[in-house]
Amino acid sequence: MDRRICTAHRGSKVKRRNEGIISVKAAGVAASILIASHSVTTTDAFRPPSTYYSQTPRFPPPSSSTITSSFATIESQQEQLILDGQDDVSPQRQQEQDEQQQQQQRLTPSPPSSSSTSTTDSTQQSQTTTKQRLFAKSNNNFRHNNNKAMADPTFLQKRTETLLRMTSPENNDIIDSMSLGNVGGGNMKVDKRTFDWLIDAWAYSGTYNAVDNALRLLKRMEHFKDRMTMNEVNGEEIYEYSNVCPDVKTYTKVINAIANSGMEDAGEQAESILNRMIDMDDPATIPNTYTYTNVIDAYARSAPCNPNAPYSAQRLAERMEELRASSSSDIVKPTARAWNSVIGAWADWMGEEMPWGEYIGNGAERAERCLDIMDELASRTGNEDVRPNSYNFNSVISAWANNGGGESAFRAEKILERMEVLYRRTSREDVKPRTATYNAVIDAWAKSGEMDGAHRAELLLGHMMELFETGHNVDAKPNVRSFNSVLNAWAKSGDPDAPTRAREVLSRMEELANMDWEDVLPDTTSFATVINAFARSNMFGKAESAYDVYLYMKEMYAATGNTKLQPNNIIYNSVLNACAFTMGDIEEQTRAMDIANSMLMELDDSPYGKPDHVTYGTYLKVITNQMEPSKARDQIVETIFRKCARDGMVGGMVLRQLREMGMADEAYENLVGISIWDAPSLSELPNSWTCNVIEGKRLRRRQFR
DSSP: OOOHHHHHHHHTOOOOOOOEEEEEEHHHHHHHHHHHHHOOOOOOGGGGOTTTTTTOOOOOOOOOOOOOOOOOOOOOHHHHHHHHHTTOOOOHHHHHHOOOOOOOOOOOOOOOOOTTTHHHHHHHHHHHHHHHHHHHHHHOHHHHTTTTTOOOOHHHHHHHHHHHTHHHOTTTHHHHHOSSSSSTTTTTEEEEEHHHHHHHHHHHHOOTTTTHHHHHHHHHHHTTTTTTEEEEEETTTEEEETTTTHHHHHHHHHHHHHHHOOOOHHHHHHHHHHHHHHHHHHHHGOHHHHHHHHHHHHHHHTGGGGGTTTHHHHHHHHHHHHHHHHHHHHHSSOOHHHHHHHHHHHHOOOEEEESSSSEEEOOOHHHHHHHHHHHHHHHOOOGGGGSSOOHHHHHHHHHHHHHSHHHHHHHHHHHHHHHHHHHHOOOOGGGGHHHHHHHHHHHHHSSSOOTTTHHHHHHHHHHHHHHHHHOGGGGGGGHHHHHHHHHHHHHHOOOOTTHHHHHHHHHHHHHHHHHGGGOOOOOOHHHHHHHHHHHSBBBBTHHHHHHHHHHHHHHHHHHHHOOGGGGOOHHHHHHHHHHOOSSSSSHHHHHHHHHHHHHHHHHHHHHSSOHHHOOOOHHHHHHHHHOOOSSSHHHHHHHHHHHHHTOOOOOHHHHHHHHTTTTOHHHHHHSSSSSSSOOOOOOOOOOOTTTTTOHHHHHHHHOOO
């Protein structure tokens, strides 16, 4: 039956009306039936010639024929997800990822539901669980990720409740005998080490209630701080203070839990605990360098939603120097690590908000100023621990890269040159620019918007290869991220030759991989970015070219079994995006519709994933751009939307595309249940329609790690 449908589709593709406008009624009916089916397979109607990529290099030469229509700017969420796929990955984070392999954490439990039998509660629970799982995957502490007990929130919750129940003030029999950890529940000892371990575990759990549990445990420890307990030794009763008293390590772990939460007021909460520690005037709870650093971290991580956070973070770093100067000990002293958090806070700073709503100020500029402050402090005080290192330089480069604009790319490159000069002059390994540093500068050029940005990015890649091959800096060896950043630069460049240059870079990656440079083997991001280079271009036949790239990637995956080449939603959505912005004659638009139908069907039946809200939204964009308004188009739109709702994938992009395609108010209201003029938020829709939507570039990207 499926083959008959596809045959009918081919036989009645698209016809010209008398006015010369495309008609797609037959194609639309066929597509709607295909999309509604869950058992369809890709047929010969959508298979490209098998002769593609039979030679090396395996890409066919690009078509020299281009069309003169205006350049289509792609603004879909999918484009942002792919082309900015590595934008917010700091160099130090990237370097850690390259050095160690993280284990994925187990699913994080969702908040308790008031009615577990309710469909709405069930879908809310599923959505919350997914988002918490993705949040937990962002933890950067390898030691905790490798500890299965610490990574199990269910286990942590059970242990916490058991410990709090055993140490309840009403449980006098146990409390009166608590001293040296000889009281336990099962295999759990009731002592300070157990409390500290649980607080530390909650700090890295990534769960919504981590801070609450850490504070509950701290409060229970504080309850026993001044309580005397009795032990009998050789028949003699000996009274001692409880062995669960919190100390500086305990409070620092709680502050760390607050910092990791990312709450808007995390900095204020953390500093409140710091002040409590100071007011105690207890030698066991005197804050140290780690305590202050964690409070600065709390401010830094809340900076995106707290405009005052960078000021508070820098104030505390400067306070650390005051404490060092006024004390004969090194309990507290500023370090490069603490100042790196200050730099991170400024990097996320949006500027001073003026009464008229405008933001004034440059966070990257202030982040770079921190390097000079650190240098001056180290030279004046002799505290070399505060001297800027490669992590600090990398953070400032990332700040400029994320700032955008041509000046930002030049400033980022100047920081790199400063590192190169400093390393040549001092031979200090801790300021040596490494692969991650160069990648961040390439990324800055990719985002710069400069006409020669892609050329500058590729020149810098060549500089990295020269440094490595000549032995002048073997730590500057390019990796797949380096090449992907250059691909990103070409995809964003707007250069007429961008698709050709991107394919050349991709071919170069494959050549190097065949020469035992395994860490430059193209991955899914590489292919997705090349596909987007076509989607952004005004090249004739770009839907077909994008599809060819996808097919070649599938061939590589089938031949090598490399999981980094396994197609996923990002790849399918990228090809759909190219189909949406294909321009040309009837034949070209017909082929774009064919490919879009094929990609949607294949993803629905594939083992690589299922259509998500970006898939559906991008397919609706294809229909909007490639089909004339008609009853056939309305039928397809309704079919797609119904399936999207069944899958719980009605996201903001889907609603936006429905509005942009010019549906009548009545048709839109019949479909969505709300007037087109109301611009509903997702919370106003049935939860079963939206329960599987993961909005946000970062969370979506983590889904495919």
